[in-house]
């Protein structure tokens with residue numbers, strides 16, 4: 001058993017508790033949460049005290065690419081289509097061992113930042129085994145590519161092969177999902193086939209969507225740099241006369257199991273479509289700003305009742321896994337920011353019954369941060385302690 005006491009405890013589903021404590025049982029679940037005087041201290045329990053700390057639920061990073069951890073600072077290329085091509089080249093030059101080390105380092109870097117759950121997308125297949133080996137929590141969405149409609153069957157077969165190789169690494173904490181990468185790398189027939197596979201085998205889906213203006217140009221008008229790159233490869237481009245979100249809706253990709261990453265280039269009709277489908281959003285403001293995509297309409301999507309969490313995106317885009325900086329970039333602060341970082345992120349991933357708040361019976365996923373008045377309750381600092389499913393993983 002583990003008993004933690006701190007200057008403040010922030011359950012998220014209840015008001016903050018001054019001089020609070022939590023008790024974690026041997027199954028890794030929360031057995032008590034409350035004022036320190038009311039939380040039992042069983043004989044033999046490990047006790048840790050943080051007189052200048054704040055205990056919060058573990059942070060949920062709703063979008064990242066941990067296989068790219070080793071590439072931090074390696075791609076300063078201007079212009080998004082070119083940036084994407086450079087990433088592909090850097091990935092092609094990475095060995096499986098490097099991906100594996102990179103993924104493990106990414107999981108540990110997240111823990112040092114108080115992140116206890118990740119929604120990761122990648123194509124190396126390194127992240128799920130890393131989570132599995134280290135005892136981390138998250139969903140690893142395996143990417144599938146194929147912009148040429150004639151490739152759809154081959155891409156789908158490759159995806160099914162990769163999924164069957166990854167399935168042995170699924171644990172009670174680490175799940176497997178699918179990610180048809182983006183409209184400029186996935187053809188319409190491939191989107192449809194992947195959506196059908198996800199429905200049949202109950203895989204959650206993550207999609208990069210409505211990120212750049214160039215993507216809208218491609219989908220809506222069949223024009224722009226992404227279209228030109230496809231023409232150069234002899235791939236036909238069809239204008240869809242609709243927004244990227246409406247395109248996914250038409251293809252049957254949007255559902256409550258779909259996590260839509262970015263959603264910057266969206267209008268009121270798109271928000272309605274996302275809401276109608278019950279899809280969730282991973283909001284990545286620092287990445288969007290770094291690439292010059294603009295700002296996603298966070299207040300509008302939250303007001304519409306959509307499930308939204310924040311994500312760092314890759315360290316190649318933003319430099320680090322400082323999830324708290326994402327809420328500041330999104331204009332959130334205080335308990336509102338904490339809610340988005342924890343329970344709302346967990347809800348976006350469909351994990352709100354297990355994690356996201358400090359409530360008796362939930363998984364003991366939590367972090368202790370230095371207590372500050374200025375950014376109450378969370379400073380942009382390293383966590384003093386991080387716990388996943390009752391196990392101390394950092395600190």
Ligand SMILES: [Zn+2]
Pocket residue numbers: 063064065208261313314
């Ligand atoms: Zn991404």
